[in-house]
Amino acid sequence: MFYRPEDGHGLPHNPFGAIVAPRPIGWISTRGAQGDNLAPYSFFNAVAYVPPQVMFASTSAKDDRDGTKDSVAQIRETGVFCVNIVASAARDVMNASSGAHPAGVDEFEVSGALKAECETIDCPRVGDAPASLECKLTRIVELPGAANFLVLGEVTGVHMRDDCLREGRFDVETFRPLSRLGYRDYAVVxxxxxxxxPGE
Known part of the structure; x- marks a missing residue:
């Protein structure tokens, strides 16, 4: 099968997300004038080592956020955000935070996620996440298409749960990261x- 995206795929469901998989999940926490927010994004990854940098993309909008979603709106407002890594044990809490709630609703409270404060930025983080990356916004890039925004940030602080460190390494096997596949499918590492x- 071959298809051009502009012509459509002709399938019952869009295969694109299933093709580019698995994808890590960036559980993005922000703080703004309307309060704290927490939402998962599967268009997420690390993009550079020195200085450490990450990205996530938001691809839809809410009527109460001027063409985007709560996360991007609050990052525009404050210039900071935190990326929380999702353990498999937190899948239901993460999923509960993904609802399209009105602006001002605190998804930490809705989902039951443990809230803690960041160290280098004025932002909440998920207190029991295996790791959290405190980030300073470097740029927001408007991508082609409606409500498509790429958010890039420099990591200014790193939290790692002590039990996830083994022999001086951050060990993913201790918390089994959750990843996103296509459709409604997820996987556990x-x-x-x-x-x-070669050559090492």
């Missing part, structure tokens, strides 16, 4: 192996 690059 459980089978970890090591490969050496």
């Amino acid at each position: 459980e089978n970890v192996f090591t490969l050496k690059r």
